[in-house]
Amino acid sequence: xxxxxxxxxxxxxxxxxxxxxxxxxxxxxxxxxxxxxxxxxxxxxxxxxxxxxxxxxxxxxxxxxxxxxxxxxxxxxxxxxxxxxxxxxxxxxxxxxxxxxxxxxxxxxxxxxxxxxxxxxxxxxxxxxxxxxxxxxxxxxxxxxxxxxxxxxxxxxxxxxxxxxxxxxxxxxxxxxxxxxxxxxxxxxxxxxxxxxxxxxxxxxxxxxxxxxxxxxxxxxxxxxxxxxxxxxxxxxxxxxxxxxxxxxxxxxxxxxxxxxxxxxxxxxxxxxxxxxxxxxxxxxxxxxxxxxxxxxxxxxxxxxxxxxxxxxxxxxxxxxxxxxxxxxxxxxxxxxxxxxxxxxxxxxxxxxxxxxxxxxxxxxxxxxxxxxxxxxxxxxxxxxxxxxxxxxxxxxxxxxxxxxxxxxxxxxxxxxxxxxxxxxxxxxxxxxxxxxxxxxxxxxxxxxxxx
Numbered sequence: 001x002x003x004x005x006x007x008x009x010x011x012x013x014x015x016x017x018x019x020x021x022x023x024x025x026x027x028x029x030x031x032x033x034x035x036x037x038x039x040x041x042x043x044x045x046x047x048x049x050x051x052x053x054x055x056x057x058x059x060x061x062x063x064x065x066x067x068x069x070x071x072x073x074x075x076x077x078x079x080x081x082x083x084x085x086x087x088x089x090x091x092x093x094x095x096x097x098x099x100x101x102x103x104x105x106x107x108x109x110x111x112x113x114x115x116x117x118x119x120x121x122x123x124x125x126x127x128x129x130x131x132x133x134x135x136x137x138x139x140x141x142x143x144x145x146x147x148x149x150x151x152x153x154x155x156x157x158x159x160x161x162x163x164x165x166x167x168x169x170x171x172x173x174x175x176x177x178x179x180x181x182x183x184x185x186x187x188x189x190x191x192x193x194x195x196x197x198x199x200x201x202x203x204x205x206x207x208x209x210x211x212x213x214x215x216x217x218x219x220x221x222x223x224x225x226x227x228x229x230x231x232x233x234x235x236x237x238x239x240x241x242x243x244x245x246x247x248x249x250x251x252x253x254x255x256x257x258x259x260x261x262x263x264x265x266x267x268x269x270x271x272x273x274x275x276x277x278x279x280x281x282x283x284x285x286x287x288x289x290x291x292x293x294x295x296x297x298x299x300x301x302x303x304x305x306x307x308x309x310x311x312x313x314x315x316x317x318x319x320x321x322x323x324x325x326x327x328x329x330x331x332x333x334x335x336x337x338x339x340x341x342x343x344x345x346x347x348x349x350x351x352x353x354x355x356x357x358x359x360x361x362x363x364x365x366x367x368x369x370x371x372x373x374x375x376x377x378x379x380x381x382x383x384x385x386x387x388x389x390x391x392x393x394x395x396x397x398x399x400x401x402x403x404x405x406x407x408x409x410x411x412x413x414x415x416x417x418x419x420x421x422x423x424x425x426x427x428x429x430x431x432x433x434x435x436x437x438x439x440x441x442x443x444x445x446x447x448x449x450x451x452x
Contacts, residue, residue: 005036012064013052015188017090020063027067028097039073043373045380046361047078047103047134048312048350051091052188054081054107055195057238057356061188062087065353066094066102074361076380076421078103078350080132083154085139086189092137092391099425101384105134105279108153110267111259114302120292121284124251128259131267132282132312133274134348135383135398137391140277149273153265154191160263161192168201168248168255172222175205194249195354198241223247238356271307278390278399280383282348283308287317288332296332297339304343309398310379311340312348316359319368330368337372344410346379347372381421382414388426392434393441405443416443423450 008030011023030036046069051062060068062079069077077100079091088104095102108131112120115127122128140146162179169176177183182200183192209215216231223230223243233240248255257263271281283303286293293299300311318333319326340347351359364373386397395401397417406413426434433449434441 005030009064009067012067013059013061020061020090021093024063024067024094024097031070031098036071038071041073041075042364043075043377044073044361044364045076045078045376046074046350047076047348047380047383048107048132048314048352049077049079050081050107050352050354051079051087053084053087054191055193055354057195057354057358060353062091062104063094066091066098066100068360070098070100072360074100075377076101076103076384078105078134078348078380078383080105080107080134080350082106082191082193083108083150083157084189084191085136085150086191088136089138092387101380101388101421101425103134103383103387105132105136105282106150106153107132107284108157108270109264110270111264112267112306115292118292119290120299121286121290123290125259128264129267130284130286131270131308132284132348133270133279134282134310134312135280135386135390135396136277137387140273146273146276149265149269153270156264158192160257161194161197163257164194164249164255165197167257168197171248171254172201172205175201175208175218177201177204193354194245195241197249198244201244202237202241219244242355267306275307275398278394278396280310280386280397281308282310282312283345284312285336286314287329288336289329293332293336296336297342300336300339300343300345304345308345310346310348310383311336312350313337314352315349315369315372315376316351316362319366320363326368333368333372337375341375344414346382346414347375348379348383349376378414378418382417383421385417385419385421388420389434389446392431393437393446394439395441401439401441416447419452420446420450423452426450 008023008027012020014020049065050056051060051065079087081087085106091102091104110129110131111127112129117126119126120129122130165177165179177200183196184190186196186199205215209218216227216234220227220230233243247253250256274281318329321329351362390396430449437445
């Protein structure tokens with residue numbers, strides 16, 4: 001039985017969507033029969049996990065992440081892939097099959113002209129900003145302005161990738177990549193990231209220099225690192241890829257291009273697209289050490305004026321750090337959470353999982369995290385309630401329905417959505433009742449349908 005479960009679990013990462021779904025169907029039946037060991041729920045959440053539709057360091061498809069979130073007892077789970085919503089439908093279906101509270105969206109980089117002279121959350125890149133849109137239940141319809149914006153985001157990312165590969169190819173010759181042949185086959189649906197390119201360069205160097213000593217000498221010359229350091233890193237792919245990335249792709253590397261006007265879409269355009277789809281724009285906070293993040297309350301108020309109604313944080317970057325940095329970064333985390341709370345901006349947290357070593361779920365029992373667990377669960381309940389109501393009644397945290405019933409009473413809105421989101425996962429009968437209520441639903445009727 002354990003062998004079957006392991007085999008089915010691995011099948012969840014199959015390139016074939018039908019095989020992924022078939023494996024999940026079987027695992028769900030085994031779980032309902034009590035034949036799968038489940039970790040008791042502790043109220044922990046991960047709302048920010050990348051999947052194979054952008055890059056997951058462990059090869060997790062949306063279905064695999066949903067299963068692991070269910071098996072490991074997450075209360076709410078969420079995916080975000082760079083520049084695409086390709087995994088949204090699959091993840092939402094998996095969550096419904098498992099009775100797992102889910103949310104889905106994208107992460108991208110935008111430009112904020114008011115911060116053109118300040119670094120915010122993209123190191124050494126003034127004005128460039130990581131932004132999230134979440135609470136989607138599907139991708140935008142073909143031909144709509146939202147679909148064009150999303151396509152533009154992906155197109156700009158592709159052009160940046162092509163320009164980077166061209167520069168790095170010139171530097172690494174004879175180790176050269178063909179983007180279509182060497183990089184895109186590593187992706188689930190043609191959406192390549194820097195990490196796909198790193199894997200491709202590592203593999204191409206092994207092909208060109210099969211002898212390890214010769215390969216180490218090659219990389220030593222190209223990266224500017226001592227042969228001993230390179231040779232030691234060759235046996236550890238994640239560490240070696242990080243070394244390549246830092247030397248060739250990041251600021252100062254031969255493949256790096258300082259962003260210019262037009263490199264990234266304006267924050268206003270992406271937030272407008274997100275809101276037009278009934279989803280939730282989320283500002284992203286790094287660690288509070290940049291000029292742009294120095295005053296989190298002022299920064300979050302600015303983001304709110306730009307349309308961001310939640311704040312995304314990766315807490316692990318702030319508490320699980322070298323001791324010499326911990327006091328400063330934990331203090332900054334405390335400031336950020338307090339600032340979001342004072343502005344009635346729900347906080348959404350996760351671990352990314354797009355780099356080897358990223359946790360499956362953050363350590364909410366650590367001394368730095370325990371004081372914030374209630375706030376982080378609150379944000380998770382709110383975004384799940386939004387998702388639930390979007391996929392049933394067609395209403396949510398943003399849009400005309402929310403404006404009509406709550407106006408500028410954000411605190412009341414948060415309390416309503418938190419109450420809905422904290423309730424047990426609804427039965428199919430309850431979901432049908434919510435769907436019947438539709439966009440004319442009164443908040444009280446929704447509460448009643450949920451048994452509250």
